[in-house]
Amino acid sequence: MSFQAEEQEFDFSYTFEYSQDRQNEPGTDAYSYTPNVSLSLPLGMGSPCLATQYHTLQTSPVSSVSSCHQTGYSLQNDNHNASGYYLPHGLRSNGAPALESPRIEITAYSHYPEDEVEESSSEDPIIKRGVNSIVTLTLPNADGYRDPSCLSPASSISSRSCNSEASSYESSFYNYDNSPQNSPWQSPCVSPKGSSSLLSCPHASGPATSPHHSPSTSPQIGAVAEEGWPGQLRGSRPNSPCYSGGNGGGIGKRKHSFNGTPYHHTSCSPIHSPIPSPHGSPRVSITDDSWLTSTNQYTNSAIVAAINALTTDGIVDMGEGIPIKTRKTMLDHSSSMSLKVEPSGEGTDGELCHEDYPSRLALKKENYCGGFLDVPQHPYSWSKPKPYLSPSLPALDWQLPSCSGPYNLQIEVQPKSHHRAHYETEGSRGAVKALSGGHPVVQLYGYMESEPLTLQLFIGTADDRLLRPHAFYQVHRITGKTVSTASHEVLQSNTKILEIPLLPENNMRAIIDCAGILKLRNSDIELRKGETDIGRKNTRVRLVFRVHINQPNGRTVSLQATSNPIECCKSHLPLVEKQSLDSYPASGGKMMLLSGLNFLPDSKVVFVEKAQDGHHLWETEAKVDKNSIKSVSTTVVVEIPPYRNQRISSPVHVNFYVCNGKRKRSQYQRFTYLPPNGNHQALFTF
DNA sequence: CAGGAGAAGGTTGGACTGAAT
DNA sequence: CCATTCAGTCCAACCTTCTCC
Numbered sequence: 001m002s003f004q005a006e007e008q009e010f011d012f013s014y015t016f017e018y019s020q021d022r023q024n025e026p027g028t029d030a031y032s033y034t035p036n037v038s039l040s041l042p043l044g045m046g047s048p049c050l051a052t053q054y055h056t057l058q059t060s061p062v063s064s065v066s067s068c069h070q071t072g073y074s075l076q077n078d079n080h081n082a083s084g085y086y087l088p089h090g091l092r093s094n095g096a097p098a099l100e101s102p103r104i105e106i107t108a109y110s111h112y113p114e115d116e117v118e119e120s121s122s123e124d125p126i127i128k129r130g131v132n133s134i135v136t137l138t139l140p141n142a143d144g145y146r147d148p149s150c151l152s153p154a155s156s157i158s159s160r161s162c163n164s165e166a167s168s169y170e171s172s173f174y175n176y177d178n179s180p181q182n183s184p185w186q187s188p189c190v191s192p193k194g195s196s197s198l199l200s201c202p203h204a205s206g207p208a209t210s211p212h213h214s215p216s217t218s219p220q221i222g223a224v225a226e227e228g229w230p231g232q233l234r235g236s237r238p239n240s241p242c243y244s245g246g247n248g249g250g251i252g253k254r255k256h257s258f259n260g261t262p263y264h265h266t267s268c269s270p271i272h273s274p275i276p277s278p279h280g281s282p283r284v285s286i287t288d289d290s291w292l293t294s295t296n297q298y299t300n301s302a303i304v305a306a307i308n309a310l311t312t313d314g315i316v317d318m319g320e321g322i323p324i325k326t327r328k329t330m331l332d333h334s335s336s337m338s339l340k341v342e343p344s345g346e347g348t349d350g351e352l353c354h355e356d357y358p359s360r361l362a363l364k365k366e367n368y369c370g371g372f373l374d375v376p377q378h379p380y381s382w383s384k385p386k387p388y389l390s391p392s393l394p395a396l397d398w399q400l401p402s403c404s405g406p407y408n409l410q411i412e413v414q415p416k417s418h419h420r421a422h423y424e425t426e427g428s429r430g431a432v433k434a435l436s437g438g439h440p441v442v443q444l445y446g447y448m449e450s451e452p453l454t455l456q457l458f459i460g461t462a463d464d465r466l467l468r469p470h471a472f473y474q475v476h477r478i479t480g481k482t483v484s485t486a487s488h489e490v491l492q493s494n495t496k497i498l499e500i501p502l503l504p505e506n507n508m509r510a511i512i513d514c515a516g517i518l519k520l521r522n523s524d525i526e527l528r529k530g531e532t533d534i535g536r537k538n539t540r541v542r543l544v545f546r547v548h549i550n551q552p553n554g555r556t557v558s559l560q561a562t563s564n565p566i567e568c569c570k571s572h573l574p575l576v577e578k579q580s581l582d583s584y585p586a587s588g589g590k591m592m593l594l595s596g597l598n599f600l601p602d603s604k605v606v607f608v609e610k611a612q613d614g615h616h617l618w619e620t621e622a623k624v625d626k627n628s629i630k631s632v633s634t635t636v637v638v639e640i641p642p643y644r645n646q647r648i649s650s651p652v653h654v655n656f657y658v659c660n661g662k663r664k665r666s667q668y669q670r671f672t673y674l675p676p677n678g679n680h681q682a683l684f685t686f
Numbered sequence: 687c688a689g690g691a692g693a694a695g696g697t698t699g700g701a702c703t704g705a706a707t
Numbered sequence: 708c709c710a711t712t713c714a715g716t717c718c719a720a721c722c723t724t725c726t727c728c
Contacts, residue, residue: 420698420699422697423714423715423716425715425717426715426717427695427698428696428697429696429697430696430697478696480696480723480724519714519715521714521715522714522715523714523715535714536706536713536714537712570699570700570714690727690728691726691727691728692725692726692727692728693725693727694723694724694726695723695724695725696721696722696723696724697720697722698719698720698722699719699720699721700718700719700720701717701719702715702716702717702718703714703715703716703717704714704716705712705713705714705715706711706713706714707710707711707712
């Protein structure tokens with residue numbers, strides 16, 4: 001099949017509806033596709049295995065897939081949809097022709113003040129940007145340069161920061177890969193490894209784009225140095241146990257297949273993963289004041305990449321500073337780790353691919369293991385298929401619906417609200433657990449095909465802004481005897497993604513017992529040029545699950561579900577995990593049991609009601625049963641205070657939090673005051 | 687081939703230290 | 708400048724799994 005031919009079919013258009021209503025609830029989306037939006041896959045890509053590799057974005061106004069997404073958030077600015085996000089093929093939002101070759105657009109955007117951004121966020125940023133003049137540089141290989149992991153630790157900080165495929169808007173418009181000329185398969189800089197979005201990338205690509213790459217010359221550093229993670233280059237840092245890939249990293253340790261039978265070891269499954277978890281999210285962080293400007297950052301950093309591209313030969317660059325022998329070793333590594341599936345024991349690779357994992361893996365494996373061993377001799381002679389076309393998937397910060405048509409992606413069991421993430425310098429701290437003691441469970445409803453799908457998992461933000469990959473946390477693959485769910489890691493937009501099989505025989509249900517959380521050092525991330533998020537006290541994350549479902553018509557529906565927030569620090573902040581009551585009449589007086597962490601005898605529980613503009617309408621301290629707390633407790637009993645207005649006619653949503661001191665507050669918890677019985681009924685009869 | 691001892695590695699909780707606030 | 712908080716590192720105990728005898 002011809003990728004180019006298929007690319008021609010791309011109708012690269014998206015319809016977005018933007019809601020200013022923030023959402024933090026799982027499964028809700030502030031951004032969502034319009035009901036008829038789907039991500040389409042060109043013909044011949046019906047296999048789910050291909051979905052994650054060769055996705056293209058496509059929106060069809062005639063798509064019959066309707067969204068059943070129930071977010072409860074209003075959709076606004078519909079007037080911008082068509083003009084802003086629904087882009088006819090071949091036409092950019094600003095009216096310019098679609099990019100036909102990799103290029104960088106240098107746009108002199110002014111930075112929006114923070115609040116201006118907030119305001120403008122409801123508007124079509126593309127429109128806004130469209131007024132700016134754009135200078136275009138053609139990139140021989142955009143993809144290769146965009147991959148942050150392809151950049152040297154020494155020089156990549158700024159470069160990496162620009163690699164923001166995850167930046168939604170840019171992703172949609174800098175769709176290099178959708179251009180035949182931009183096909184990574186032809187890309188000079190798409191390293192056999194680097195071209196992959198998979199783990200392997202870092203190895204070959206580290207030196208690839210950086211003339212200043214120094215660590216590459218040190219085979220000892222190996223993958224770590226070549227990862228392009230500044231922090232990993234620090235000689236003082238010990239080899240992190242996490243590099244071993246979890247508790248199953250030990251040689252000869254038993255592995256499990258999807259069905260629980262032992263896997264066979266294959267060359268594709270390294271015993272010791274050279275791929276450290278620590279892939280800082282190279283995405284450009286979209287912050288309060290950078291939601292729009294972040295795209296600018298992307299552009300600017302893309303310029304850097306373009307300059308690199310134009311001033312260096314891709315091939316030479318790829319190996320620059322690395323002895324051939326070293327490069328070969330690296331290639332071997334990457335090829336072996338490119339498919340980070342559970343080892344299958346004595347089976348051949350082929351067996352693994354075809355039997356234990358859907359054909360998608362087979363394809364990947366072929367591509368990786370085969371392609372990575374070869375170093376293209378000429379930038380444009382690289383004709384091997386790119387195994388993973390992440391840019392054609394929806395960017396990771398695009399808000400996708402959890403439900404579309406018959407499909408519904410649901411988190412059946414939510415993760416615990418606290419999970420101590422581990423650092424690179426630490427060993428794994430295990431998989432994220434569920435409150436009940438098990439693990440989170442995700443299920444796809446409405447899928448009746450026999451073809452397995454791939455569930456993607458990455459770590460997203462949990463702040464008040466739009467969901468996006470978390471810059472300071474990455475998902476970390478956990479393996480071992482206690483892990484029943486197989487998984488493997490891939491990189492998309494330099495955000496590590498865990499791919500987990502969704503099997504029809506399991507009712508498209510997956511137990512997420514294979515996902516830990518890795519904390520990247522703040523300094524490493526913050527030093528990136530373009531990174532505007534700060535890591536300090538930015539410790540809440542959400543698990544983001546995605547699934548891409550191929551349709552018979554060649555289109556693909558992408559769904560996303562997000563978990564409840566997870567506090568990842570080990571701080572001593574109080575944490576409310578459960579509350580015995582979610583609602584109670586305004587009269588209050590009822591005792592409510594809170595369970596969680598770090599409740600102290602002098603903890604206070606404060607009920608707060610805020611107006612939509614954020615200012616406090618009401619605040620009162622609830623009576624805490626001091627006897628219910630002995631030293632540091634996991635439970636506390638509080639008396640629900642009466643609401644300020646006893647005559648409410650409709651339910652009133654308020655919040656409460658547990659406070660252990662001036663700056664030691666738990667997250668807000670929701671609570672609803674109900675009107676007296678009669679009124680309540682009346683409310684709904686209206 | 688089974689069982690025990692030891693090694694290796696993963697998990698977990700917490701202490702320590704320096705930086706930031 | 709000091710106190711507090713936080714981030715990051717390190718350590719130790721415990722556990723599981725594997726290897727060797």
